[in-house]
Amino acid sequence: QKEVEQNSGPLSVPEGAIASLNCTYSDRVSQSFFWYRQYSGKSPELIMSIYSNGDKEDGRFTAQLNKASQYVSLLIRDSQPSDSATYLCAVNIWRAAGNKLTFGGGTRVLVKP
Amino acid sequence: DGGITQSPKYLFRKEGQNVTLSCEQNLNHDAMYWYRQDPGQGLRLIYYSQIVNDFQKGDIAEGYSVSREKKESFPLTVTSAQKNPTAFYLCASRNEGGTEAFFGQGTRLTVV
Numbered sequence: 001q002k003e004v005e006q007n008s009g010p011l012s013v014p015e016g017a018i019a020s021l022n023c024t025y026s027d028r029v030s031q032s033f034f035w036y037r038q039y040s041g042k043s044p045e046l047i048m049s050i051y052s053n054g055d056k057e058d059g060r061f062t063a064q065l066n067k068a069s070q071y072v073s074l075l076i077r078d079s080q081p082s083d084s085a086t087y088l089c090a091v092n093i094w095r096a097a098g099n100k101l102t103f104g105g106g107t108r109v110l111v112k113p
Numbered sequence: 114d115g116g117i118t119q120s121p122k123y124l125f126r127k128e129g130q131n132v133t134l135s136c137e138q139n140l141n142h143d144a145m146y147w148y149r150q151d152p153g154q155g156l157r158l159i160y161y162s163q164i165v166n167d168f169q170k171g172d173i174a175e176g177y178s179v180s181r182e183k184k185e186s187f188p189l190t191v192t193s194a195q196k197n198p199t200a201f202y203l204c205a206s207r208n209e210g211g212t213e214a215f216f217g218q219g220t221r222l223t224v225v
Contacts, residue, residue: 006155008153031211032211032212034213034214042218042219043203043216043217043218043219044156044203044216045216046213046214046215049212049213088155088156090214092211094211095169097163097167097169098144098161098162098163098164098167098169099144099161099163099207099209099210099211100158100161100169100171101146101158101161101205101207101214102158102172103148103155103156103157103158104155105154105155106154106155
């Protein structure tokens, strides 16, 4: 079982609609969770971080965390063509030797005008 | 200007050669990470380091080696033992406490 799993997509969304991305993780002691956006050929950039159960909103983005069910999701409201990218879920697991930051395989999102 | 610098941006390696990828950060971050990304895939962890002179294997450490002699530097050597080294390599750093990681611009390595 992979530590962090995402649907690879592509997730095709009409412009102006809501894109919903999901991520599940296997280690129950995971502490902090991140969503990154990556354009083709570029390095990932942080969109959201979430540390406690519930929702966290930032502009058009909402992250949702449910530790009991071991999933974290990202909603993109009013999707724009510029949102077309790969979205990476990352999970931090504390280890005595250091914090291990593990990524999922990413979900490709295509926003169609 | 604070940030993470990876060099070179593009690197070509002949089969059987070792190559070293540079990663330097001036953010005063404690932790540093190396990831590998293949086309259409996510990031896979190669090595990570929480403090100077200490580092841990990630999920795909075979064929790679690292050192952490200075807080700001975490070079990655791709050895000849790595059978399929062509990939996009990303370095990241972060503070203690599990906060967000920041990435360099990446190095694209190609075996010729």
